[in-house]
Every structure is written in structure tokens, then in C-alpha cells.
Amino acid sequence: MIKLKDALKKEILARVKERHTLDETEFEITATPQQSFGDLSLTFPFKLAKRLRANPRQVAQDLLPLFSGLEGVKTAEVAGPGYINLFLDRDAFFRTALGSLGRTSLYPEYHKVIIEHTNINPNKAAHIGHLRNACLGDTLARCLRHKGEKVEVQNYIDDTGVQVVDVVFGFMDLERKTLADLDSVGQKFDYYCWDLYARTAAYLEAHPESQIRKAEILKNIEHGRDPEAGMSQAVSRRIIRAHLKTMERIDVGYELLPCESSILGLKFWEKAFALLKEKDAIQLSREGENAGCWVMRLADAKEKEKVIVRSDGTVTYVGKDIAYQLWKFGLLGRDFFYEPFARNGAKTLWITTTERRPAAPAFGSASRVYNVIDSRQAYLQKIVAQGLRVLGFEAQAANSIHFFYEMVALSPRSLKELNYEVSENEKDRSFLEVSGRKGLGVKADDLLDRLETKALAEVEKRNPELSPELRASISRAIACGALRYFMLKFARNSLIVFDFEEALSFEGETGPYLQYTFVRLNSIFQKLSDRAGVGNAELEKLLREDPTLLDRLPENEGRDFWDLVLYAAQFEEHVLHSVYSLEFSHLAKFTFNLCQKTNAYYHLYSILGEGNLDLRNIRIMTVFYIREILRTALSLMGIPLPEKM
RNA sequence: GUGCCUGUAGCUCAGCUGGAUAGAGCGUUGGACUCCGGAUCCAAAGGUCGGAGGUUCGAAUCCUCUCAGGCACGCCA
Structure with missing residues (x-):
């Protein structure tokens, strides 16, 4: 779909430009609000009309002849107050879509990307706030890798x-x-x-x-x-x-655990300090309340200054972070030593150390860096980026992305469930912040345990014939899927007021709903193979054959087929949109909507029971296509794909 | 005080680089094939998009003001 849109944009722009001046930014291809309007919609006649002081509908009408003979487009028409709507060649579109399964049309843009996430202080158990951080960071990593980027995840x-x-x-x-x-x-x-x-x-x-x-x-x-x-x-x-x-x-998982002890031990800060002084990026404050401190003045708030080195000569957190950020971009001129810390299958997780060690992979030196940290630290992250800027590393400062998100707080009901004694000044609050200091929070493992217990009860009810090991592993997959979807479904600016009932739900807009949809699609293929003799070989043959049979679909089915396939084909655009906006709730909602459409389709159109072979084959290919999109979508969100559930 | 964020259905939230009739889930009410899995599906009810101005062919979306809530502004991390 991305490729088709790009090609259409290029071709249409070229044709329109023969008559009018039209900037690329004034041209966009959007979806139509409903199928009867067509498949793709163009709004540029409105922009042209404004400049020409003409009626947009008339402008669109005059341009319509330009739209004949476009590759992949069947017809075009003027609609409403001046839209130009395109109707795609469905057979060709579906054929291309099937053929491009398993290949991404996205491409990498950076030499190397570092994502820093999780970052839990190593003094207590992880809690739900940390889970949100890890889910967001990990999903970003998966999406960037899907896009083709070389990604290094640091905790x-x-x-x-x-x-x-x-x-x-x-x-x-x-x-x-x-x-x-x-x-x-x-x-x-x-x-x-x-x-x-x-x-x-x-x-x-x-x-x-x-x-x-x-x-x-x-x-x-x-x-x-x-x-x-x-x-x-x-x-x-x-x-x-x-x-x-x-x-x-x-x-x-992660590639590297950079430790503060290493940053201190290897004198990263001293090196950064020398750089900052040399470029006059920080100044020694001689009077006022910060007398004796080295401070950085903020670009947009001249009267304010941030202390980087205390009057006793010790460095603040921000200072260390500037040094670390410089290292991430390979700008510090100093490196860690590394040793293996853990092994996950064939993958080694490395940790930094101050002592010389035998060869390790090359870490750091990225061209883009994402720091996944909640929005309360926006101010500090701004200072870190500014640190790079005043050192003259403008490009790196621009590529220092604070991937911020709102915190997870606790609802009054959750507080009650945790037996937390609410103090007098906390009484009329609609939520309370998680606090390690107060020991207030939902521990990550507790939540996962509860999800697994609940999932296990469901699995035992539905699949009593499965082995205990399999039931347990399915429950783990469901718990993971439920949690990860829950953490992704909210926009990152949305403060999550955590509620057990909501988080423990497996129905409606939840991870298990998505997993269930996938499992059911799989089940169709299993039964096709078992009962109808349509195995992998037959499937492949079917997919290789020319599927230009869509006109044989009855009207209603044609409409429902197209609604589903056209939507699914937008998958990669949603991935890209999510990556650019760092808003993975887009991807979550897209996948959920796709599942809704799939379930509705599946309900209406039987496959195994269909006697008409043409119809059956089209349905098989449709469901196959959806299943593959769904497989990728779920794996990008880190939602496991159970065989059964 | 200064800066940033949020306000959309009973509840939880999408939609915000302006686009056609504002959408989901939960909850409520009613329903679903001798069926490929009912963790599903279909339907109904439910909206002054916090409020007031403005910008224009068009505003939930942009601008101004305003009300309400949250967060940040440490020689803490």
C-alpha cells in the first residue's frame, strides 16, 4: 500500500503540475470515510481552489480527465464539495498484497539506533510503572528492527x-x-x-x-x-x-547493561567535564545561591541555571547523564570495558566493567538515540540534549529523542486492594502515584502471577485435554499478551490509573482477544489440512495461482472482503506512523480493529463448509493474508502467538 | 509564579500535521446459525467534543481568552 500510494502520488503530481503549480506538501492521499465513496481520497482540489479563487468542485471536475489510465486505479470520480476519489483495481491490488507478504517496504534511515529503556534502580522489585516503560521501549525496538534499523537496547x-x-x-x-x-x-x-x-x-x-x-x-x-x-x-x-x-x-531483553559504577570508575564525567569547560558550555558560578558550582544556563530561560557540579566538586545526575549521552553517540572519546552477564539462547547480554577484558562487540556510537523515560524528567532530558548542542553537536542533539510517557498511578480501588492506608492529605485524590519509597505499588511479578492464574483457569476450562506443561505455557503467553496490550493501548500522554479489574480483563479490547483471533485463524488452516486435504503444498499452489476471481464474489461478500483486505494492507503505514509519532497505541488500535473486522468476516463466511470452490479459495487466501499480517503485527507488539488457548 | 500536558458517551479511552455522518471497549438492554472455537458475533440506548470568541469552503483538531485537573521547575536521582 505504501508503494502504491507513493507511485500514485508521484504520477498524479506530475500530471497535475502540467496545468497548475502544486506543492508536494499540499498533496495527500487519505482513506475515504466509507467504501461506496471509493478507496482513496484526494483533497488537493481544495488547496488549488483557494489559490485560484474558484469552486473546489469545479476544479476537481476539470482535472478529472487526468486520472484515466493510472496504474492500479480502475476509475476516479469527483465527490462531495471537491474530493477526487479513486477506485482501485481490486484483483491487482490483492495479488500484489499477497505477493508482498513477508517483505517490508520500509527501510532504515540511521546508521545505528540506541534505545535506552527499563532503567530500574537495582534496589527493589520492578513495578507496573517499569512495565509500561519496558513495553514501550521494547515495542519501539521491535518496530525499528522490522523497519530494518540496526538497534542496540541498553538498560x-x-x-x-x-x-x-x-x-x-x-x-x-x-x-x-x-x-x-x-x-x-x-x-x-x-x-x-x-x-x-x-x-x-x-x-x-x-x-x-x-x-x-x-x-x-x-x-x-x-x-x-x-x-x-x-x-x-x-x-x-x-x-x-x-x-x-x-x-x-x-x-x-537487552544487548547491554551500562552501569553507573563504570561511568564513575572510567572517569567518563571527567572527560565530559573537560569538554564542557573547553567549549565554555558550563560556567563556574561566582555569586548568588549557586556560588561555587559549575552551572549550565538554559537557552530559553536565561535567568535559570542548572547545577552540574556541586560546590563540593561532586557531579550531579544530569552531569553523568550528559557524559553517558556523549558516549552513546561516540563523542566522548572514551569507552567501557565489557563482560558477559547472562545468556539468552544464543544471545549474550553484556555488562560494562572498569577492568580490561577480552574482546566484546562494539557498543555505542549511534546516530540516533531514544531515551525511554517518563515525562516528569522532560526538563532534565532537555538539559542533556542542550549539553550536546552547546558542545557543537547539533545533529546529535536533534537525534536525542526523549521518548516520554505519562506515569502509571493507582486508583482508589487498587489502593484498597493493596491494603494501603491512605493518609489525610491523600484522601481526596482520584489517584496516587506509585512510590518505591513508600513501598506503594503493584509489583510486576505479582501482576503477571495474577494474570497467569486467571489465564490458567480459563485454559483448564476450555482445553482440559492438554498436558499441564502446555496449559501452563499457554497461560504464560496469554498473561504476557494481556499485559503488553494493556500497556500499549493507551496513548503515551495518557496517565494510566491502574485498576486490577481492567488490567486483568481478557475480553473486548485486550491482548487475549487479539491472540484468540489469531488462534482461530490458525485453527481454520489446521482443519483445512486435516479435513479437506488442503495442506501447505496446496496452499502455496493456490497463492501462486492467479487470484483474479474477485468478480465472482456476491455483492455483499465482495464488499466485506474488500473492507477487510484494504484495511489490513495499511499495516506498514501504521507501523511507520507509530514509529514516527512514538505512539504505539496506533499500532495497537489498528491491530484490534483488524481483529474485529476479521472476526466479523469469519462469522459471516464459512470456509470449510463452502461448497463453491471459487468462493472457498478466495476466502482461504483472504484469511491467509490476514493471518500473516496479524502474525507480524502481534510480534511487533511482543504479544505471543499461542497455538491454542 | 513560570513552563509542559490533559479535559470527547455512565466509566476507561481512540480520533488532534483541519476534511465527508465524532468512534471503540467496558457497563446496560435485547438477540445469534444443526456453526471453521461463544475469550466470539449482531443490534439498541447513550455526545452542548470543559466554556466563550476567532481563523475558513470546512474546526474535536489551528489561534486567543477562560474554567478545571495533573506534572515539572533541588548543590535528589
Whole structure:
């Protein structure tokens, strides 16, 4: 469809330009609101009419003769106040569509793309907010790869930050545990830390004097002094493994885990600092409240300045992030060392280290970078991009994309279900923000467990004959599909007020609905093979044959067939639109709509029961086409394709 | 205070680079073949697109004002 539209645009523009001046931007091809109007709609007569001070309908009418003999177009007509609507050659269109299955018409635009997502502080279990981040980031990665981009996914690990320090404080000072004691933590380690972190945060708030000890821990960790350094290393590594395991449940993976400890250890900041000073991108503030700090002045808010280096000489989070961002573009002039951290099948997940190691793949040096971070950090991300800009890296700054999205919050009903005591000033709020400090949130594994339990009950009811292993694996697939669709269906600017009932639903606009549609289509092919002897060989033969039989379809069926196929053929445009707008709810809605149309079609037109072979063959090809589009669409969203469910 | 975001059906949300009659899901009500899977399908009811101006052939979409809610603006990360 993209190719057809491009070709039509080019040809029509050329023809129109012989008579009128028309800019490319004034020309667009859109869908018609209903099938009887035609298949594609052109609005440029309105633009022309404005310049010519003429009636748009008359302009369209005058241009109509230009539309004869267009490749792929059967007829054209003027409609409404001045649209030109095109009716496509359905046989040719369907033949081309079938022939292009399995090949994308999209193409890469960048040398290399880095996506940073997940980025959970390694001091507690992952929660639903992190799931939204990971689902968005992973879907972006899948779509870009589908498009042909070379993608490197990084999950940044803040293993030396204050959040880890808090948990180390909890273990060492509150629980008097040693490194060896960590092994004897009985329950899930990330869950244990979830509670410990909340407990420690409360303790630290109630005991301000313990800040001295906290500062000491932070310092020892930064300088690699035991026992604090060893403790933080052990805690963060163990939590990272827990996070990876959680993310594996929804089929989210990474290429590299860049650690803050490596950024500190390899003195990335010092290098970045030197660059920034050299280009006069940051200044030493001599008076006022920021006296003694190195600050960056903001381009659009002159009176404001952001502290990059504190008066005690330590660097802030933003400073480290600027260094990291420079490295991502290969602009820092310094690199990490790498070692394998985990293996997933044939794929190795690498982690950064400060010590020289044998050869590793080349990481970093991208030409485009997406940072998947919630919108509360928009201000900081702006400063990071500006850091690149003032260093003279204009192109890289423009290719530093903050992929922002709204947070996930909790509905009053969810709070009740979590047995959370709502405080006085939280009482009249319609939602509450997830907070690790308060220990308030829905843990990712808990949610997935509940989804799996619910799915399993359904599978056992419907498919009692399957083996327990198969039933379990189907339940996992359904849980994953439900979660991933849930996280994608909302526009990224939409704050998700999390509600269990809604998230645990398997009916209507949900992941399992999409999976179910796919499973049913598969089931048709299974039965075609079992009962009617139409196996893969016969299918291929059918697809290779000339399917120019559409005029044999009765009127109603022809209409429904075309409605479905024309919609499905827009798949790649929706992928591209989603990637450009970073709005994967488009892709989600498109796939959902496609499933709705498919289910309706399937309901009306029987395949196995159809005696007329012409009709049956067209239906087989139609359903085959839809199934393949659906297969790709679901896999781009990371929604698993169960065999049965 | 400054900046950004949001306001669309009872609820949750699409639609926003202007385009033909504003769409889904849930919920409610009623219905579905001797059927390829009822996690499905069909239908009904439900709308001053927060409000007021403006721009024009055309506004949920763009502009101005306004009301309501959210977020950000640390020598935290």
C-alpha cells in the first residue's frame, strides 16, 4: 500500500503540475470515510481552489480527465464539495498484497539506533510503572528492527545511587546483616528489598542524624571500599538478575547493561567535564545561591541555571547523564570495558566493567538515540540534549529523542486492594502515584502471577485435554499478551490509573482477544489440512495461482472482503506512523480493529463448509493474508502467538 | 509564579500535521446459525467534543481568552 500510494502520488503530481503549480506538501492521499465513496481520497482540489479563487468542485471536475489510465486505479470520480476519489483495481491490488507478504517496504534511515529503556534502580522489585516503560521501549525496538534499523537496547543500571545506598543501609545498619547473610534471605530477594527499602526510607526520615552514616556508605561505595562496596555490588547484581527474569516473562531483553559504577570508575564525567569547560558550555558560578558550582544556563530561560557540579566538586545526575549521552553517540572519546552477564539462547547480554577484558562487540556510537523515560524528567532530558548542542553537536542533539510517557498511578480501588492506608492529605485524590519509597505499588511479578492464574483457569476450562506443561505455557503467553496490550493501548500522554479489574480483563479490547483471533485463524488452516486435504503444498499452489476471481464474489461478500483486505494492507503505514509519532497505541488500535473486522468476516463466511470452490479459495487466501499480517503485527507488539488457548 | 500536558458517551479511552455522518471497549438492554472455537458475533440506548470568541469552503483538531485537573521547575536521582 505504501508503494502504491507513493507511485500514485508521484504520477498524479506530475500530471497535475502540467496545468497548475502544486506543492508536494499540499498533496495527500487519505482513506475515504466509507467504501461506496471509493478507496482513496484526494483533497488537493481544495488547496488549488483557494489559490485560484474558484469552486473546489469545479476544479476537481476539470482535472478529472487526468486520472484515466493510472496504474492500479480502475476509475476516479469527483465527490462531495471537491474530493477526487479513486477506485482501485481490486484483483491487482490483492495479488500484489499477497505477493508482498513477508517483505517490508520500509527501510532504515540511521546508521545505528540506541534505545535506552527499563532503567530500574537495582534496589527493589520492578513495578507496573517499569512495565509500561519496558513495553514501550521494547515495542519501539521491535518496530525499528522490522523497519530494518540496526538497534542496540541498553538498560542503564544506577548501581551506585542513593536508592541502592538506602537498601545497603537497611541491610547493614538496621538488620545488622553481613554479605554472607544475604544468601540466607529466604523469600524472593527483590520482594525482600522492596519491603526493606520502604522500611529504611521511613527510618531515615524519622532519624535525620543517620544521614551522616548514609553519606559515608555512599562515599565508600563510590570509592569501592568494603564492606559497603561489596554489599552494594551483591545487592544490585542480585536485583538486576531478578529484573531480567521479570522482563523475560514479557519477552523483553537487552544487548547491554551500562552501569553507573563504570561511568564513575572510567572517569567518563571527567572527560565530559573537560569538554564542557573547553567549549565554555558550563560556567563556574561566582555569586548568588549557586556560588561555587559549575552551572549550565538554559537557552530559553536565561535567568535559570542548572547545577552540574556541586560546590563540593561532586557531579550531579544530569552531569553523568550528559557524559553517558556523549558516549552513546561516540563523542566522548572514551569507552567501557565489557563482560558477559547472562545468556539468552544464543544471545549474550553484556555488562560494562572498569577492568580490561577480552574482546566484546562494539557498543555505542549511534546516530540516533531514544531515551525511554517518563515525562516528569522532560526538563532534565532537555538539559542533556542542550549539553550536546552547546558542545557543537547539533545533529546529535536533534537525534536525542526523549521518548516520554505519562506515569502509571493507582486508583482508589487498587489502593484498597493493596491494603494501603491512605493518609489525610491523600484522601481526596482520584489517584496516587506509585512510590518505591513508600513501598506503594503493584509489583510486576505479582501482576503477571495474577494474570497467569486467571489465564490458567480459563485454559483448564476450555482445553482440559492438554498436558499441564502446555496449559501452563499457554497461560504464560496469554498473561504476557494481556499485559503488553494493556500497556500499549493507551496513548503515551495518557496517565494510566491502574485498576486490577481492567488490567486483568481478557475480553473486548485486550491482548487475549487479539491472540484468540489469531488462534482461530490458525485453527481454520489446521482443519483445512486435516479435513479437506488442503495442506501447505496446496496452499502455496493456490497463492501462486492467479487470484483474479474477485468478480465472482456476491455483492455483499465482495464488499466485506474488500473492507477487510484494504484495511489490513495499511499495516506498514501504521507501523511507520507509530514509529514516527512514538505512539504505539496506533499500532495497537489498528491491530484490534483488524481483529474485529476479521472476526466479523469469519462469522459471516464459512470456509470449510463452502461448497463453491471459487468462493472457498478466495476466502482461504483472504484469511491467509490476514493471518500473516496479524502474525507480524502481534510480534511487533511482543504479544505471543499461542497455538491454542 | 513560570513552563509542559490533559479535559470527547455512565466509566476507561481512540480520533488532534483541519476534511465527508465524532468512534471503540467496558457497563446496560435485547438477540445469534444443526456453526471453521461463544475469550466470539449482531443490534439498541447513550455526545452542548470543559466554556466563550476567532481563523475558513470546512474546526474535536489551528489561534486567543477562560474554567478545571495533573506534572515539572533541588548543590535528589
